[in-house]
Amino acid sequence: MSVQPAVVRRVLLLAHTGREDARDVARAFVKALSSHGIVVRALAEEAADLELDPDDLEIVAGGDDDAACDCELAIVIGGDGTILRAAEITHERGTPLLGVNLGHVGFLAESEPEDVESTITAVVEGRYTSEERLTIDVSVFTDGQLVTSTWALNEASVEKAARERMLEVVVEVDGRPLSRFGCDGVVCATPTGSTAYNFSAGGPVVWPGVEALLMVPISAHALFARPLVVAPSSTLAVEVLTRTGGSGVLWCDGRRTVDLPPGARIEVRRGERPVRFVRLHAAPFTDRLVAKFGLPVQGWRGA
Incomplete structure (x- = not known):
């Protein structure tokens, strides 16, 4: 035995x-x-x-x-x-x-x-x-090529790199363009992150049991730039427009950064690992x- x-x-x-x-x-x-x-x-x-x-x-x-x-x-x-x-x-x-x-x-x-x-x-x-x-997986593309893949528990925020220059972006949901505007940035958050940066940016508080993705513009100059709550199966995207010459920076959970040149595209979807x-x-x-x-x-x- x-x-x-x-x-x-x-x-x-x-x-x-x-x-x-x-x-x-x-x-x-x-x-x-x-x-x-x-x-x-x-x-x-x-x-x-x-x-x-x-x-x-x-x-x-x-x-x-x-x-x-x-x-x-x-x-x-x-x-x-x-x-x-x-x-x-x-x-x-x-x-x-x-x-x-x-x-x-x-x-x-x-x-x-x-x-x-x-x-x-x-x-x-x-x-x-x-x-x-729920977490989010984040992909960064430049010139159509994947350059960075990362993840976040709270949020991925696309923000302007220079204080004096506004960031001009187009936001997209499920492969379709939604709106173009100048802004200080865009927050893509999870329900867990809804009480973090999303909350400070004016986004909704979402109960942790709700499976959803959030998108909240920061100080947008636009008539339609409202916080969005979409299905967990959706894909959010933010494109940094080239015509203004403005560069951005991607922050994930306020800890990891990626420089975003004009023309960069950031895609956010539900993370594979919670x-x-x-x-x-x-x-x-x-x-x-x-x-x-x-x-x-x-x-x-x-x-």
């Missing part, structure tokens, strides 16, 4: 090393999870910056593209920017992300600093679920909106 080897549980720890409070929270997770036999993996540079004991960790190189291999989840300590960076690291593996918010709004995070103890307990006991979030987020409790998205934005609900007489 063969003896089955014990299953090793492993989590990846990622943190905003520039925050003092991240060090204490990271240490709490490492100490508690290790004491329960869960292996905590960390990037070498982050472990050093957080002053974590390497004897308590499984260390991997900071440039390791497979840092999330064999990890059941990634614990992310920081704000939404840190979670977006974690999404880049774990995207290929599809590792669920558990965000512990140390930022201002922290819309992508599931836990707050005061909830660290209960969050640790939930991880140890495996009392969590995960949900998939991003997964850990959920510790089934709180309605409405409650998250109220809490994160401090919305006034006094006087409500519902159920």
Whole structure:
């Protein structure tokens, strides 16, 4: 009779090393999870910056593209920017992300600093679920040739490269031109990103359970330049017109950039790989909106 080897549980720890409070929270997770036999993996540079004991960790190189291999989840300590960076690291593996918010709004995070103890307990006991979030795949063409392919969780924004020069574009949906206008840019967002740049640009808030793509012009000089919500099977496109000589820049999640010469074409469609987020409790998205934005609900007489 063969003896089955014990299953090793492993989590990846990622943190905003520039925050003092991240060090204490990271240490709490490492100490508690290790004491329960869960292996905590960390990037070498982050472990050093957080002053974590390497004897308590499984260390991997900071440039390791497979840092999330064999990890059941990634614990992310920081704000939404840190979670977006974690999404880049774990995207290929599809590792669920558990965000512990140390930022201002922290819309992508599931836990707050005061909830660290209960969050640790939930991880140890495996009392969590995960949900998939739609992403977008982004393709950039110049002279009809594909030059860059990338992806985003929140949004891909086409923006003017020079402050003094407006960007003139034609936007397209499903292979058909919709409108031409001068603008500061165009945001193509996911429902997850609807509370990020899309929100600041005047786009709608879309519940995460809705599968859709969003397109929102930024400061457009046009009679018809309204926010659009289209089917998840649709393809959005933005063409930078050549006649004005204006160049642009593509930003993906505010982290990755691509220069856009006049004549560039950007196509956005539903991503092949979703991003997964850990959920510790089934709180309605409405409650998250109220809490994160401090919305006034006094006087409500519902159920």
